[in-house]
Amino acid sequence: MNKKNKAGFLSVAAIVLGLMVVTMPALAHHSFAAEFDATKPLTLAGIVTKLEWTNPHARFHVSVKDEGGATTTWDFELGSPNGLMRHGWSRNSLKPGDMVTVMGYPAKDGSKLVNARSVTLADGRKIFAGSPDDGPTQ
């Protein structure tokens, strides 16, 4: 997360707090708790193999190599393309072959499925969080 981005977030947050009576916008196509385990955050690094710019969720797949050299493909869930595009992200923000480090929450049913909460490219840029228009990513 770049600093300018954060500053933007909080300037808005201050306005929100000032209003006091604000409800969070309606969120999420499905309940987080029905699918993901908030008590087991994990971080995985690997190479992007596919991006699905689809509804109700954009998704990307990452090939992750374990210590023994075996690879596993993980399926990462994002928000809907509508929301991501409104914030300036696109189907070109992440491409097959990109190296990424992803922090997220795994599926409760044990499948190789993760709700992504932080996606970092090899050059340190964080993507899909907030808006890239808030300032140069670093």
Add this chain to the structure above:
Amino acid sequence: MKRLGHSVWGFGLFLVALTAFGQGGTGTISGTVKDPVGGIVAGASIQATNASTGTVYKSTSSKAGAYTLADLSAGSYDVSLTLPGVAPFAVKNVAVTAGSTARVDINLKEGTQLSTLGEDPLAIAADLKRHHPPSGPTPRTSEGKPDLSGVWWSPRTVDPGKPEFLASAVAIARKRNEDNRKDSPQARCLPNAVTRIGPLYEFVQSKDYLVMISDDDSPGFHQIYLDGRPHPKEPDPLWYGHSIGHWEGDTLVVDRVNFEEQVWLDQDAHPHSDKLHVTERYRRVDLGHLETEVTVEDPGVLAKPWTMKRVSDLAPGEEIREFICAENNTDVEHLVGR
């Protein structure tokens, strides 16, 4: 006169004593603020409350996420920070001693409503930054009625009302929530709860009908007839209900009945009965704002009518994109209850 002179002298001595105490007896609390994924949080308002006096001190985090609460009288403090979308942070009994600095690093945790990237606190903040409702008079149609047409942001609730649900409805909502709302219609790409709107929606108004289009619902649109027709005589359940509207002065009153049994009433997973009757009163008070009063009547689930008030900001320049939910809904097989 003499007595007054003594009083002034005494007050001066008191001030000197107070200043001396302030200089010799203060300490500092400092630290950094980070979001749930380790990012720096700038501009956050951190509060420290003296446990014995109740005095509140405030500081704002810097661009590097650092904050300092200086000149605190020695004592015990409660440090807190609240931001939308993340869990409230609070730590009690931070000891401040004269001349020293107590370090309290604030690592924010996810809120109860965990959400994926694109729907997370930063995304919500990014949306809020885009709210610039224009000023100007209420636009009107050629017939002189207010024109509600335009793209609008999800409304903020200015008065949530006080719904009094019957025990049977509370029990159903509790069961649904205990099951992580895994069976919500929305998770299966069926329409959202009756009272839910957004994040963006559009009104397209003509003389005889109004159409509401949502950007994250399937199919995401419903018609409100303004041509004077009544509700159908035979019940004909519909996911969005049957909606007719009429003007009362500059207020459009929309009457909705005949809701499909499967649709949920609200985001808290309450059910409804076949007696559900929703009245929405829309008033475009100026170019940039749309006030809505929603009254939910349903003797099958509510002890008395429930009225809430909302305001939407106009979203000029925003676009309603299609939301074909069934395109790639791979989540259903992974949803589990408790």
